[in-house]
Amino acid sequence: MKMEKVLEIQDLTKRYDNFTAVDNVSLDINEGDLIGLLGHNGAGKTTLFVMLTGLTIPTSGSIKLLGEDIEKNIMMLKENISFLPDNTLYYENLTAKENLEYFCDLADADRSKVPELLELVGMSKWADKKVGEFSKGMVQRIGFAQALVKDPKVIFLDEPTAGLDPEARVEMNQLLKKLNERGIAIVISSHVLSEIKDICSKIAIMKQGKLVAFDTLENLCRKENSNVFLLETKDPETTVEVLSSVDSIKFVREGNIFRITSEEDVRERISSELNRMGVIILNLRYETEDLFDIFKKYYKVD
C-alpha cells in the first residue's frame, strides 16, 4: 500500500541569537509512520516539534503539509498537527470530560466527540472524575484524547512515557500502536531505547541540532555491509531441502535458526519457495545490531 506523504520538511533551521538549535533538518513523514526520535538532552527534538506544530516560526527552511507549503498558512499546521508536550497541565478541579470539552472549544471542534475519545483511551469510567485525582498514566491518557480532538494527521509526543510505572508504560505503548493503526502518523521523542525499538518502525537520531540518521529500524540496525539473513521456520527439515535448492546462497543451521549468506536480498525468493512447500515462516530478516549500539555509534566522542 502506498503511504501518502503528510509532512515534507526541507532544510529546517531554528536559530536563537547565534545558537543553532535545529540545523538544516530534512525528512518526510508519511501516513502511518511511527517514528522514534532519539537524541541527548538539548539535541533539538522539542524545537523541531514546536516548529512542526506551528508554535514557533523556523529561521529558514520549508514545511509542506499534504503537498501544500505552509509558509503563508501556519494555521494549517495548527489545525492538522497535534503536539503533546511532556508537561501538559489540566484543570485539576474539572473532570476528564470537562477538560476535553474545554480543549474541543479551543480547537473549534465538536464537543460531542468527547465520549468517543474517552472510550478510545480507556478512560470512559473516569469521565466524571476530577483530573486532580488521576495518576500520571491516566493524565497521559487524557493527553492523548486531547491530541485527538482535532483529528490530526500527525501527533508529536515529547517523552510520553516519562515518569510512568512499567504497567502504565505498556498500556501507553499499546495505545500508541492502536492510534497508529488508524493511519495517524506518530513521532515520539524518548530516551528509552528499548521502548522505541519495540513500537517504532522508523528511527530518527538528532545530534547538536542535526538529523544524523533517519531510516527504518531494520535498515538502521542492519549490520554494516552484512548480507546475512536470519530465518526461523516451523519445519527446519523441509527448510534445509528448500534452501539447498536455492542457488547463489550459502547457509548454516544453528538449531532452528538458519544463517543465510547471499550477495542479494533473497528474502522474497526464499519466502515464496518456503510458502510453495507449505513451510510456515516465523521470522526472516537481516541480521541486526542492537539499537543501543547504533545510538552509541552516532554519539561516540568525536
Ligand SMILES: Nc1ncnc2c1ncn2[C@@H]1O[C@H](COP(=O)(O)OP(=O)(O)OP(=O)(O)O)[C@@H](O)[C@H]1O
Ligand atoms: N527559546 C529558546 N531560546 C534559546 N535557546 C533555546 C530555546 N529553546 C531551546 N533552546 C536551546 O536549544 C537547544 C535544543 O533544545 P531542545 O529543547 O529542542 O532539545 P531536546 O532535544 O528536546 O532536549 P530534551 O531531551 O532535554 O528535551 C538547547 O540547547 C536549548 O537550550
